[in-house]
Amino acid sequence: MIASLSGAVQHVGLDRAVIEVGGIGVLVYTTPRTASGLRTGAQASLATTLVVREDSLTLYGFDTSGERDTFETVQTVSGVGPRIALAMLAVLSPDEVARAVGAGDVTALTKVPGIGRKGAERLVLELRDKIGHVPGADAGAPSAAAGWQSQVTEALVGLGYTSKQADVAVDRVTPALGADPAVADALRAALRELGR
Incomplete structure (x- = not known):
């Protein structure tokens, strides 16, 4: 899969852009908001995903x-x-x-x-x-904590736990971990909590 794309913008449309990568103009479909931030001749970097269909390969690009x-x-x-x-x-x-x-x-x-x-x-x-979990939704938590909490929650959901289970586990381990623990340590602690 093509996960990102960087190069000079050759053309910008309402919902698409052409970005030159290694001498090849690559057509990328995007949202109007993303397209409005691109300028012809300027360098751009987009997060991308390739959608493969029986009759087409279509690349979609995003700001984040x-x-x-x-x-x-x-x-x-x-x-x-x-x-x-x-x-x-x-x-x-x-x-x-x-x-x-x-x-x-x-x-x-x-x-x-x-x-x-x-x-x-x-x-x-x-x-x-x-x-269903909104990163940083924990009121009053410092922004660094919200960052690691959302990463750990996302990882737990990726491992098959529900958002609710992940949220509860992260909430329970947060007081013991401090304001800005390593994400790997926080994930291990949350997994231990879920294993109880």
Whole structure:
């Protein structure tokens, strides 16, 4: 998979750009917000994902790896393809998607073109354990702590725990770890907590 792309911007459209990489112009589809930040002739670096279909290879580019990860995750829901996933990121930021899914906010999700009420309910149902946790949502925690906490939570969810289990484990180990522990140490502590 092509995970990132860097080079000179040759062309910018409303929802796409052409970036020169090693003498080759690569077409990258993106959100209007990302496209608006690109300038012809300037250097650009995008987090990317390659969508392989029977009849095409399509590259999608994003400002951040968080946007790319959200794009990939929402496509795990049946009926959601790259176009709807890209439309979702054009309307909502990754944090807003996570908040809407975590809170079951169907109204926010139906603002996305192509997503009706039933589709929004399916998104909430299928994604709640995958992206329902909002990084940094712990009120009053220092920003460094929010950073390691979200990384550990994400790692635990990736290992198969639910967002709720991961949140509880991280909350329980936080007082003993201090403000800015190593993420690996925090993950080990959270896994020990979950093993009890």
